[in-house]
Amino acid sequence: MKELKSSCPINQYLEVFGDKWTLLIIRDIMFDGKRYFNEIRESDEKIASNILTDRLNKLEESGIVIKTKDAKHKQKNIYTLTKTGVDLMPIMIAMSLWSLNHRKVSEKDRAHVSELVKGGKDLQDKMSAALLKEYEAISEN
Amino acid sequence: MKELKSSCPINQYLEVFGDKWTLLIIRDIMFDGKRYFNEIRESDEKIASNILTDRLNKLEESGIVIKTKDAKHKQKNIYTLTKTGVDLMPIMIAMSLWSLNHRKVSEKDRAHVSELVKGGKDLQDKMSAALLKEYEAISEN
DNA sequence: TAAAACTAGTTGCAAAATGAAATTAGTTTA
DNA sequence: TAAACTAATTTCATTTTGCAACTAGTTTTA
Numbered sequence: 001m002k003e004l005k006s007s008c009p010i011n012q013y014l015e016v017f018g019d020k021w022t023l024l025i026i027r028d029i030m031f032d033g034k035r036y037f038n039e040i041r042e043s044d045e046k047i048a049s050n051i052l053t054d055r056l057n058k059l060e061e062s063g064i065v066i067k068t069k070d071a072k073h074k075q076k077n078i079y080t081l082t083k084t085g086v087d088l089m090p091i092m093i094a095m096s097l098w099s100l101n102h103r104k105v106s107e108k109d110r111a112h113v114s115e116l117v118k119g120g121k122d123l124q125d126k127m128s129a130a131l132l133k134e135y136e137a138i139s140e141n
Numbered sequence: 142m143k144e145l146k147s148s149c150p151i152n153q154y155l156e157v158f159g160d161k162w163t164l165l166i167i168r169d170i171m172f173d174g175k176r177y178f179n180e181i182r183e184s185d186e187k188i189a190s191n192i193l194t195d196r197l198n199k200l201e202e203s204g205i206v207i208k209t210k211d212a213k214h215k216q217k218n219i220y221t222l223t224k225t226g227v228d229l230m231p232i233m234i235a236m237s238l239w240s241l242n243h244r245k246v247s248e249k250d251r252a253h254v255s256e257l258v259k260g261g262k263d264l265q266d267k268m269s270a271a272l273l274k275e276y277e278a279i280s281e282n
Numbered sequence: 283t284a285a286a287a288c289t290a291g292t293t294g295c296a297a298a299a300t301g302a303a304a305t306t307a308g309t310t311t312a
Numbered sequence: 313t314a315a316a317c318t319a320a321t322t323t324c325a326t327t328t329t330g331c332a333a334c335t336a337g338t339t340t341t342a
Binding site for chain 3: 313316318320322325326327330334336340
Binding site: 041 | 321322
């Protein structure tokens, strides 16, 4: 068991997401509909497979993602967000807004986020509900 | 110049805050009133001085923090949040809320954050305004 | 005014994390 | 049966981190 630097909530967040890759995995599952190892691996940022394996395992240990076998493809795993994972959405949106205002972001990404922001709490609730439903379909059995 | 992995807003955020320390520095300045190198160094998480030097420089380069000389103590620097830095507050609050709900947080920290959340947008606006005023006092001259 | 303490670093070095490429073992498709 | 797919694992070079000691200038204290 790794020891914690402190129990401050910001530090608690950092214990899980204080690296360059973990949050990109959440983004892929949450906003880009990716569910398989290789789908995530092929994202723009080109995460190495050893890092992806490591981070997915840590996310599973932390109860943020759950790994299930694909019934149709025995060697394929499906990675789904848990409630704890879905609850990261407000953080992701706040980050996106900050980057939109203060960092260089491409027009394509800008439009993508603007849509999400314009949809407001309504759209975000709808998206959360859909993700949560997916999780509940898995965990009931 | 370091190259960027992508222009995705989440990745843009990670280019600056994708490590275990940078956000703790922001927390110290934003919520704990710390303004000096050694005040930040003495926080619970015990950041090493070489890392602190490195991160403060990067935050200054990114326009998130501004460094000024203390008029009363020639060898002391004052670190202040810029507008870009103050605008991180919604992210910090969203992170704190998530940790409160899903991670182990001490009673003391819990009370601290609850107060901030109960204060609502009003309190957060007031805090942002105070930090921004500090920055404006420095940048006008 | 001399000594001690404070301030913001810098330096050196060992340990850990990262990243790229190659490899692997099982599964599915052609 | 061969080729392709899937989720890793392994190896190894590079980078980042963390700790401790040190430094140069400034301020306080006796």
